[in-house]
Amino acid sequence: MHYPIAEAANMVTNFMGSAFLLTIFGGFISDSFISRFWTFMLFGVLELLGLIILAVQASEKSLLPATGHQPSRSQEALLxxxxxxxxxxxxxAKATLEAHGADQLDNSNKQLISSFFNWFFFCLSTGGIISATFMVWVEENKGWQTSFRLNIGLFTVALCIFASVVTLYRNKRPAGSPLTRISKVLWHAARNSKSSSPFVQASNGISHRKLKFLDKATINAAISWEQVEETRTFLCLLPIFASTIMMNCCVAQLTTFSVQQGRVMNRxxxxxxxxxxxxxxxxPLVVILSxxxxxxxxxxxxxxNTSSKDNIFTPIKRIGLxxxxxxxAMVVAALVEIKRRNALENHVKVSVFWLGGQYLLLGFADMLTLGGMLDFFYSEAPDSMRSMSTALAWCATAMGFYLSSVLVSIANVVSRLGGHEWLGGKDLSSNRLExxxxxxxxxxxxxxxxxxYWAKRY
Structure with a gap:
């Protein structure tokens, strides 16, 4: 569509960020109103509709900008x-599919649940490899129109296969809006803030020390202990979620500036x-699969051979690694960019495979972090909030992509004060990506x- 490099990069990260951020909306619908199966089908059809719109635009020349020109407002609106x-x-779809799959298993078997999320991530990565190889070949040799038609056909078949065995699925009924219950707990806890905290115990006899102010919501029997525990658990997940946002901002560079680097290297x-x-x-996808x-x-x-206490493969340790x-990985990426720029000054293009280091490290880091988050949030969440809680893992990815766009803009504004924007030019070699x-x-x-800090206190 002939957008400048920085604007195109921000468009990609904004699109990816929106896709992941909306998992919270999908999770809310699934936990509150309709089952995870029907939520997936509803959003799957919407995704198919978006593909059809893009396919129509790619096929009609009147809906595309002329060479060297940016799209008109109507063309941009359709895009x-x-x-x-x-x-x-x-x-x-992302908010519900993994939770729906885990619902089919024995939730008391932690190792089984962990393996499920690993293999779920494996399938996502396999799809990514097909997209980055075969579909890229189709786009470059057969055109975007053929690529879109192929995607539409394959996704339609996938939806039909998924729906054909609906009677075999174990479907959990939604328990009403979790956000409403959380809001009520917070409101009653705030209203009773001047009262002394009651001594309450969970059904297993454990007295909780985290967020004890929430216990005040149970005064006068306005709120049940189960609702307080549900709120406490969800709020305790939020610092873990927030701590992974910057990691996802770094991973976002693989789809934007790293690709731009590859375009100007020896391929x-x-x-x-x-x-x-x-x-x-x-x-990184091959690294993830391996x-x-x-x-x-x-x-x-x-x-x-090890007790659960000494297990180094717990989700929370996996995320930290x-x-x-x-x-x-970002240190490696900066060093590679310095090497590329220095070589270019001598009229030499370094091999694109120098980017392999940052792709390898970020791919492995993504497997550890995202897989660990899906496992951790699903396992720790209350039954009535598992779609929303697993959506937090994808939401962290969304916030990372959005943060990437913000940081690009801030970096340009601040560096402009010094006389040269880091990422402002259309030519990557005139920028300071390192x-x-x-x-x-x-x-x-x-x-x-x-x-x-937060993991030690969880």
């Missing part, structure tokens, strides 16, 4: 309608083949320290 219909559909593989920049995302096999093998062997690796990567490294490490 955004298609994109954000897809984003809404993706958000609702030749042999004499006649050039690696498409969009296919560079295959590297690491899931390795992780499952090591976790199974470790669990046999992923956050730490992300800062290492400084932006260094900034992300420092910020992510601060978020990691914040995570350690």
């Amino acid at each position: 955004y309608i298609g994109l954000y219909a897809m984003a809404t559909g993706v958000g609702g 030749k593989l042999g004499h006649n083949f050039e690696v498409p920049p969009a296919s560079l995302s295959v590297i 690491s899931i096999f390795l992780y499952e093998h090591l976790a199974a062997r470790f669990m046999k 992923g956050l730490l690796l992300t800062s290492v 400084l932006f990567y260094a900034l992300l490294c420092v910020l992510n490490f601060v978020f990691f320290l914040n995570y350690v």
Whole structure:
């Protein structure tokens, strides 16, 4: 659509951010009103509608801008309608599919639930590899029209297969709006704030020390103990959720500036083949697929010989390791960009495979963090809030993509005061991407320290 590099990068991150942020909306619908199966079907159809709109625009020349020109307002409006219909559909589907799948299993078996989320993530990554290889080849050799038609056909078949076995699924009935219950608990706790805290115990006889002010909501029997526990659990998840946002901001660079780097590097593989920049995302996906096999093998062997107290494969430790690796990845990314710029000054293009380090590290970090979050939020959440709670993992991804757009804008504003924007030019070689990567490294490490603080107190 002929947008400048920075604007196109922000459009991608905004679209991805919206798709992930809307998982909260999908989770709310699923927990409150209709079952996870029907929520997935509803949002799946909406995603299909967005694909159809984009396919129509790609097929009609009158709906596309002329070469070298940006789209008109009507063309841009149609693009955004298609994109954000897809984003809404993706958000609702992501919020419900993994929770619906985990509902089919024995929730008391923690190892089984953890393995399910690992293999669920494996399937997502497999789809990503197909998208970044075969679908990219179709787009570059057969055109966007063929690519959209193929996606529409495959997704329609997938929805039909999913719906065909509806009678075999274990469906949990929604328990009403969890946000309403949380709001009532907070309101009654605030109203009774001057009263002395009652001594209350959970059904297992444990007296909780976290967020004890919520216990005041039970005074005068206005709120049940179960509602207080539900609220307490959800609020305790929020600091863990917030601590992973910057990590997802770093991962967002794989879909934006890392791809732009690949476009201006030596992409030749042999004499006649050039690696498409969009296919560079295959590297972290392959890393994810390989690491899931390795992780499952090591976790199974470790669990046999170690007590649960000493288990290093718990979701909360897994998330922390992923956050730490992300800062290492951004150091590597900054060093590679410095090497690329220095080589270009000598009229040499370095190989695109120098980007493999940052792709590898961020891919492994993403597997550890996102897989750990899905497992942790589903396992810790109350039964009535599992869709919304697992949606927090995707919502952190959304906030990371949005934060990426904000940081790009802030970096440009601040660096402009020094006389040269870090990311303001259309030519990547005139920008200072390595400084932006260094900034992300420092910020992510601060978020990691914040995570350690809250994880120790969970």
